[in-house]
Amino acid sequence: MTNKIGGWLLLILGVAIVLYSLYSSFSIFTNRTSAPEIFPIIQEEQQKTNITGQDPQAQAEEMMREQIKGIIPVDFLPRLFNLISWSLLAGVLIFGGSQIANLGIKLVKN
Numbered sequence: 001m002t003n004k005i006g007g008w009l010l011l012i013l014g015v016a017i018v019l020y021s022l023y024s025s026f027s028i029f030t031n032r033t034s035a036p037e038i039f040p041i042i043q044e045e046q047q048k049t050n051i052t053g054q055d056p057q058a059q060a061e062e063m064m065r066e067q068i069k070g071i072i073p074v075d076f077l078p079r080l081f082n083l084i085s086w087s088l089l090a091g092v093l094i095f096g097g098s099q100i101a102n103l104g105i106k107l108v109k110n
Contacts, residue, residue, distance in 0.1 A: 007109075013101075035085075036089075
């Protein structure tokens with residue numbers, strides 16, 4: 001009798017973990033909530049520099065930096081890494097929840 005009650009509890013817990021992971025992932029990927037910030041997004045200060053008085057190497061570096069900022073946003077990589085880390089965590093939670101639910105099913109069958 002206690003095996004069946006424990007099995008049902010494990011089954012419900014495992015399904016709840018899987019459903020929570022799926023709902024959180026859905027909310028993150030539909031932009032209702034943001035991904036957990038593991039890699040902080042650093043906001044760069046806007047500063048105007050006078051590049052006319054610099055040497056040509058520094059001028060070229062500054063122009064290249066400005067061109068790259070125009071193509072790739074500053075917060076692109078941290079957001080990408082946060083989404084990847086959330087995806088890995090959600091995968092682990094789904095796998096763990098399914099294993100817990102599987103154990104609960106085995107206990108209910110006995």
